[in-house]
Amino acid sequence: MFLDEVTVTVSGGKGGAGCIAFRREKFIPRGGPAGGDGGRGGDVIFRATTAENTLLRYRYRRSLAAENGRPGEGSERTGRSGESLVCPVPLGTQVFDEDGVHLLADLVDEGQTFCAARGGRGGKGNAHFKTATRQAPRFAQPGEPGERRVLRLVLKLLADVGLVGYPNAGKSTLVSRISAARPEIGDYPFTTLVPNLGVVDAGDDRSFVVADIPGLIEGAHRGRGLGDRFLRHIERCRVLALLVDVSSHEGRDPVEDLATIERELALYDERLAARPRIVVATKTDALDEPERLARLEREAARKSVPFLAISAVRGEGLRELVGRLARIVFETPRTADPGDNHSGREPR
Numbered sequence: 001m002f003l004d005e006v007t008v009t010v011s012g013g014k015g016g017a018g019c020i021a022f023r024r025e026k027f028i029p030r031g032g033p034a035g036g037d038g039g040r041g042g043d044v045i046f047r048a049t050t051a052e053n054t055l056l057r058y059r060y061r062r063s064l065a066a067e068n069g070r071p072g073e074g075s076e077r078t079g080r081s082g083e084s085l086v087c088p089v090p091l092g093t094q095v096f097d098e099d100g101v102h103l104l105a106d107l108v109d110e111g112q113t114f115c116a117a118r119g120g121r122g123g124k125g126n127a128h129f130k131t132a133t134r135q136a137p138r139f140a141q142p143g144e145p146g147e148r149r150v151l152r153l154v155l156k157l158l159a160d161v162g163l164v165g166y167p168n169a170g171k172s173t174l175v176s177r178i179s180a181a182r183p184e185i186g187d188y189p190f191t192t193l194v195p196n197l198g199v200v201d202a203g204d205d206r207s208f209v210v211a212d213i214p215g216l217i218e219g220a221h222r223g224r225g226l227g228d229r230f231l232r233h234i235e236r237c238r239v240l241a242l243l244v245d246v247s248s249h250e251g252r253d254p255v256e257d258l259a260t261i262e263r264e265l266a267l268y269d270e271r272l273a274a275r276p277r278i279v280v281a282t283k284t285d286a287l288d289e290p291e292r293l294a295r296l297e298r299e300a301a302r303k304s305v306p307f308l309a310i311s312a313v314r315g316e317g318l319r320e321l322v323g324r325l326a327r328i329v330f331e332t333p334r335t336a337d338p339g340d341n342h343s344g345r346e347p348r
């Protein structure tokens, strides 16, 4: 199972109440106020970790509350602070406000944390309120409530290369040939329902991550097919590989397919239109009309976009593809736009 957006309520722990107490000791009459302070409430903290791959653990646990602080005690003893609640999230999780408009945190590094709700301060005990004219204060402060808010968590996978194309273009097959990932492959559209990641060995002890996302069709930005909701997972890719099936299996035209994919990308986010890319013609082993491949290649040249033809089934062109992707990946910084406000929801 994979879940990439969820709304949660976070509540910091309440501060413990201050204590009202007086010193009672032998030989010290009227010992004076001795009520200790309440403990602080715990915080709710999100922490990015590679141990998580999805936000699934929050599907049935939407209310995240840290422990309350303990009340203060006599003899000026401070109450114990509440434990903070540390909530693990996958790398690439963005924290938005309830409306999904303001980005509050972008957790991209292992161990990076964000304090989502602070615990309340503990109340002061009556020991604090003694003055020259008020020797025996019979009051103390209550603890402060913890912060409470509704937040929207949105996962955007951190892959280097995003594979985009029509359903059945051969995206999952390619991933299964160049990485150890074993996504499902099928000769029907929408075999892939959720994104998969694969780690590709690029030689020289270097590797990069490819994201295989569900296929796009015309009108995806309006929600057709599986829509564009998985495109957020390629928002941060350094390079996009646009896969186009050049066999005539699907009865479509490769040049039109490429135009449709480009259009859907731009309609989702025009910044994607400027991302480095490579056009990859797939299934050359099943090429029954060579002119289809030639036309696609000419179209890529016309747009000055690098082009490569492969057959994942025969393993042709894969080394060259990995090499070219690696070169672009290692030369291009990651696009992690901090002002990024694509939470999947339109501002209200």
Ligand SMILES: Nc1nc2c(ncn2[C@@H]2O[C@H](COP(=O)(O)OP(=O)(O)OP(=O)(O)O)[C@@H](O)[C@H]2O)c(=O)[nH]1
Binding pocket: 165, 166, 167, 168, 169, 170, 171, 172, 173, 174, 184, 185, 186, 187, 188, 189, 190, 191, 192, 193, 213, 214, 215, 216, 282, 283, 284, 285, 286, 310, 311, 312, 313, 314
């Ligand atoms: N002849 C041939 N068939 C291929 C090649 N690559 C993939 N296929 C076939 O094309 C079909 C679709 O492949 P997938 O890898 O599932 O395609 P996809 O792009 O991941 O499809 P969705 O997940 O539905 O978006 C399968 O039947 C594959 O066996 C290839 O290089 N040559």
Ligand SMILES: [Mg+2]
Binding pocket: 171, 172, 173, 183, 184, 185, 191, 192, 212, 214
């Ligand atoms: Mg697939």
